[in-house]
Amino acid sequence: MADPTLPLLWRHVLPADDGAPKRGRPPRVSVDEVVDAAIELADRDGLAALSMRTLAEQLGIGAMTLYSYVASRDDLVVLMLDQVLGRTELPPLTGDLRARLTQVAEVQLADWRAHPWLLDVVGVRPWLGPHAADRYEWQLSAVEGVGLDDIEMDQTITLVVGFATNVVRAEHAVRQAERQSGQTDLEWWEANSDELGRVMAGRDYPLAERVGSAAGEAYQAGTDPRRELEFGLGRILDGIEAYVARPR
Amino acid sequence: MADPTLPLLWRHVLPADDGAPKRGRPPRVSVDEVVDAAIELADRDGLAALSMRTLAEQLGIGAMTLYSYVASRDDLVVLMLDQVLGRTELPPLTGDLRARLTQVAEVQLADWRAHPWLLDVVGVRPWLGPHAADRYEWQLSAVEGVGLDDIEMDQTITLVVGFATNVVRAEHAVRQAERQSGQTDLEWWEANSDELGRVMAGRDYPLAERVGSAAGEAYQAGTDPRRELEFGLGRILDGIEAYVARPR
DNA sequence: CATTTGTTCCGTACGATGTACGAGAAAGTA
């Protein structure tokens, strides 16, 4: 009944009750090496391209040997998540509420940008690992004592972190589409504008065309799509500040 | 160079330039039937469980026959996306900006809740299909004429729609975790609380524990996690309204 | 030193997946 992955997740903070076994064949690698190698592969080629066989080859061991370190590929992904969260040193939160929440968003943004496969990690229970727990505690400390109740604190963090994640998701979707079709957004548009015009004959999308082309030009010129981050996070933080400052 | 899926996506609005071929063996099903059956299977078991073989069996045709209708599984998913978007009749947007954006969020929420596999559809270029285009136009009309420039209009829609999608993502993640482990959130917690306590010995997470248990109780009692929707969307709309009403 | 015991290692194998290939089947046309 008890989840067998839990002790593995918390292996570094566990008391050395049962240290390394004295007898038996010594392991050739460690769980950390396995997980680190998996993270490296996922960083390079994405989570879908991470197979047990390629991971084993990377480590110089047999494919099935991996299963003496992790119970399954899904388990491995859970370990990867917590391990990669642990690499980021969470900076002390300073300044007012707005500044603190901005820091929370920026850490999320940087981590998910550096490891886009985190977008594909789903179905994991929150709280699971020590670094996830550390991070949640850190995030909550950004909104502690400002007048929100417990549930509102959770909702605020969910809102800000979810938005930052969505920014990365949008950025990643563009790269994904480019990789999939083998042509950049601009190339695709040029190659398909004729066909699109032919196909859309008779229909018109006045707003979509105007806004779409404006957005296309802007994102073309400014290589930095930080604009969406600024606008969206700006509005969210405005809303949160107003809520915290509301008369009660 | 031109994307061969485009004509397929727009097949219903295309002029009947080249109608059904007169000669040759007649097809046993139609593209719409294929896509509808795929949507049905994805609704039931998720996108990952949708295989070309099971889909073919559902349709009573051979697996490879599917490839005379769609170019690949990825293509099929693109068609599914646009087809499912087309099933929703977009209601006329009424009321003030806040009301209109709320309607936009609610439509997104309802559609993604009804078809959670939409969360897994990634790497698709926006604008692609007729129904996606219709919807984007409809969404933009909710913020037209309120004083936002083109880019801000796009960013506003992205913000609201992205938030609604995240709500569904959170709901779906819980179900996913339950299905994966075979036990509900509550059961898992009960089965693992001892182990968690043992493993977290020496560490404490004062905020996370307080907030986490409060959230757990609240979400337990209220079967409706509409709370997050209300709070998050409320703050976002507050921020947008304030921005629109800002002195200039 | 020989044997036992506790581990880890990993070759083989199975079922599932997407799909390339090419031959066969079914319709209209000549």
Added chain:
DNA sequence: TACTTTCTCGTACATCGTACGGAACAAATG
């Protein structure tokens, strides 16, 4: 009837996660 055009689909291949069971190895034991 023969030909052309179009759709159908059985077979095959590479790749995936991983169940199984014995081989390899190190320490403990005799």
